[in-house]
Amino acid sequence: xxxxxxxxxxxxxxxxxxxxxxxxxxxxxxxxxxxxxxxxxxxxxxxxxxxxxxxxxxxxxxxxxxxxxxxxxxxxxxxxxxxxxxxxxxxxxxxxxxxxxxxxxxxxxxxxxxxxxxxxxxxxxxxxxxxxxxxxxxxxxxxxxxxxxxxxxxxxxxxxxxxxxxxxxxxxxxxxxxxxxxxxxxxxxxxxxxxxxxxxxxxxxxxxxxxxxxxxxxxxxxxxxxxxxxxxxxxxxxxxxxxxxxxxxxxxxxxxxxxxxxxxxxxxxxxxxxxxxxxxxxxxxxxxxxxxxxxxxxxxxxxxxxxxxxx
Numbered sequence: 001x002x003x004x005x006x007x008x009x010x011x012x013x014x015x016x017x018x019x020x021x022x023x024x025x026x027x028x029x030x031x032x033x034x035x036x037x038x039x040x041x042x043x044x045x046x047x048x049x050x051x052x053x054x055x056x057x058x059x060x061x062x063x064x065x066x067x068x069x070x071x072x073x074x075x076x077x078x079x080x081x082x083x084x085x086x087x088x089x090x091x092x093x094x095x096x097x098x099x100x101x102x103x104x105x106x107x108x109x110x111x112x113x114x115x116x117x118x119x120x121x122x123x124x125x126x127x128x129x130x131x132x133x134x135x136x137x138x139x140x141x142x143x144x145x146x147x148x149x150x151x152x153x154x155x156x157x158x159x160x161x162x163x164x165x166x167x168x169x170x171x172x173x174x175x176x177x178x179x180x181x182x183x184x185x186x187x188x189x190x191x192x193x194x195x196x197x198x199x200x201x202x203x204x205x206x207x208x209x210x211x212x213x214x215x216x217x218x219x220x221x222x223x224x225x226x227x228x229x230x231x232x233x234x235x236x237x238x239x240x241x242x243x244x245x246x247x248x249x250x251x252x253x254x255x256x257x258x259x260x261x262x263x264x265x266x267x268x269x270x271x272x273x274x275x276x277x278x279x280x281x282x283x284x285x286x287x288x289x290x291x292x293x294x295x296x297x298x299x300x301x302x303x304x305x306x307x308x309x310x311x
Contacts, residue, residue, distance in 0.1 A: 003102035009049030025076035063098025145170035153219030281305030
């Protein structure tokens with residue numbers, strides 16, 4: 001099978017297409033014939049070596065990718081899936097089997113959910129990891145209907161899902177992003193849009209003088225955004241939080257691996273897509289041979305939606 005791989009850490013040019021043996025599914029596993037896999041910031045960190053300490057027992061070549069969509073083509077004992085099922089899945093790439101960017105990927109059956117009706121496989125591939133990250137962030141914050149949430153990096157994949165999930169649950173949402181993204185964010189359901197920058201926290205306080213009840217920091221701003229949060233409430237950090245907290249604010253570390261086999265949560269995300277409450281955004285598609293180009297595009301910034309590798 002073809003797979004996007006890298007044998008050493010470095011820039012986008014270390015990525016190449018390799019021919020690797022196909023794996024057979026074991027108990028409670030399924031094998032998916034992959035149609036599409038997304039390129040995410042975590043793939044950049046994996047490729048560059050920032051996650052090298054987490055690769056104990058995993059030998060190169062490494063396969064990046066944390067989410068995919070395709071068709072089940074083989075099942076192991078104990079799996080309820082059937083060959084031919086159109087599915088999407090979250091994948092943890094720091095494992096001997098590698099990640100999502102391969103023609104054939106074996107995953108736990110509990111990491112898989114059905115592709116929503118009327119959704120292409122390219123679109124469905126953008127949901128599992130990014131959607132579950134947003135879902136976990138909101139679950140950790142545990143806000144109640146009527147509370148106010150701020151979302152940094154709101155125009156990105158995680159930020160967009162966080163907005164729509166929050167609106168569906170009756171939260172008031174303030175989005176932090178580039179001013180050019182205001183129309184998009186209002187369409188997703190944000191009540192107000194604050195321009196990103198050093199004064200973003202104060203701009204949020206101008207709208208909510210007492211501070212927001214929770215904040216999803218998808219832009220990884222860290223400590224400088226804390227002044228936007230009400231005393232004693234919470235901030236969900238999608239990467240390691242740098243700095244100290246203040247005023248009794250709880251920092252929730254969002255580690256999506258905790259939801260990697262939360263099939264119920266992934267299935268509910270798919271249901272929201274089918275109901276028109278979650279928007280799947282594909283920015284551009286690339287063949288595997290152009291994976292370095294996709295990584296360069298992501299690192300350059302400004303991508304709205306997800307870049308997708310199509311097999």
